[in-house]
Amino acid sequence: MFLRAQRESVLAILDGLGAEVLTTPVLPSGWTPLGMVEHLGHAERHWFQEVVTGTADPLPWPDEPGPPATPRRPEAVFAFYREQCRRSDEIFAATPLSAPPRGRHPGPLADEIADLHGVVLHVLEETARHAGHLDVVRELIDGRTGLGPR
Template sequence: MADDEKSTLLTFLHAQRESVLAILGGLGEEALTTPVLPSGWTPLGMVEHLGYAERHWFQEIVTGTADPVAWPDDHQPLTTPRSPDVVFAFYREQCRRSDEIFAATPLSAVPKLRHPSPLADDIADLRGVVLHVIEETARHAGHLDVVRELIDGRTGLGPR
């Protein structure tokens, strides 16, 4: 039963990650690095943020440790000075590492660390972590979907 649940959760997580990548597919560097909304975030900055979210929840929170990133925290939230190739590689690597941790950890495993917010009270095990990452990825995929429509009118991108 737990294997079926893990498989289902992973299917939904992968679908949301694929949506993020599909929504941004084909956009050039200018479109990826230009804010579209008044809040000032960029599509590429959102992808980097999602990479950090994967790293935070699965590596830092679940396992209690994470390798340092290859760059300093040198930017405004949800923007990045890094190139699309670097950011997309970072995101994919964090997702890959998350998948490894998810595969090796029981759903009932208690995270090694707590997230420093009231959200921590709702996340008591790996199941809660993966549900939150699905939630966050889906929310930001929706943001990216709207921005893509504003950039070039394309909608309905992604597997779902």
């Protein structure tokens, strides 16, 4: 699945980086690589749980607004991201692509997302976009490129 490959890219791009690098902004926007992973975990939870099923597991911490940054340790954030992806995969496996959402996204995409198929495409787009951001950041950190699984 293409979404799974993008998720693996996010993790591969950041593999081997220490806590200090993961929590230091590289770009002027102020987001950190670890904050981006947490953001992607929240996106998985929101779209697959809140939007597709209409309910969601409780968050282990509040979803703070602003540029993605986090005060949490890398192990906790990576575990959160992996767990949200696992839950998303469970929902995806148990739900027909044509199933309409039981919940609603509060933003302008709400009217464009008519079924699980649309949710999957949106999360794929969001994950790929941020994997690209992380690619650039990793290159700026240590010059490494092409770290995704493909």
